[in-house]
Amino acid sequence: MTVVVWRNGKVHVSADGLATVCGATLSPTTGRVVGETTDWAGQVSCFNCAYRHTPEGYLVPRSGKDFPLRKECSKHRGQAAGQCSSCNPETIKPQCWPCPNGCTDPKAHDPLYRYTRCTVFPQRRDVPAGERCAEGCQSTESALRAANPRLYLDLADSAMMTCYHCGESVCVACQREPVEGSLMLCDACGRREAEPSES
Structure with a gap:
């Protein structure tokens, strides 16, 4: 996955290096390609990119406040790792x-x-x-x-x-x-x- 920093500082991702996952066409004037990585979940800040292509093991963002993406509990879907109420009832x-x-x-x-x-x-x-x-x-x-x-x-x-x-x-x-x-x-x-x- 290619990590792209847009002009406004928003971090997008691209599967093919031609367009971002959210649908914007890449060009030298709009975004700077940072490089390819498999660990892009901690870098992405574009809601649409993250929502459309949330990596396995991470929670799908619900709003622009859900960044950086949080890891999902391995036992209970939809719960954040370390904050899962089923694994940690004291939380x-x-x-x-x-x-x-x-x-x-x-x-x-x-x-x-x-x-x-x-x-x-x-x-x-x-x-x-x-x-x-x-x-x-x-x-x-x-x-x-x-x-x-x-x-x-x-x-x-x-x-x-x-x-x-x-x-x-x-x-x-x-x-x-x-x-x-x-x-x-x-x-x-x-x-x-x-x-x-x-x-």
């Missing part, structure tokens, strides 16, 4: 720490799990199967956030559409009124959405 930072619920165990805040072990789950109402809440519905999201006001919760999208108590669909806007299916608005929220906004 995982607990989420929402210190705990606003008074928990003193950082392991209870493992970010690999949706809920921390100290998450407070409010009491569910006793609703007969197949029936709706007689006292009005409440989405899973609003119920859990009310019970854990300062705790970070990584909730599924369905949490805002499903009643915490009866498990049936609720309005995605107010998260209280029962509706017939997912991603639906109740009559009141539907009317508000239809009203022209004031300019």
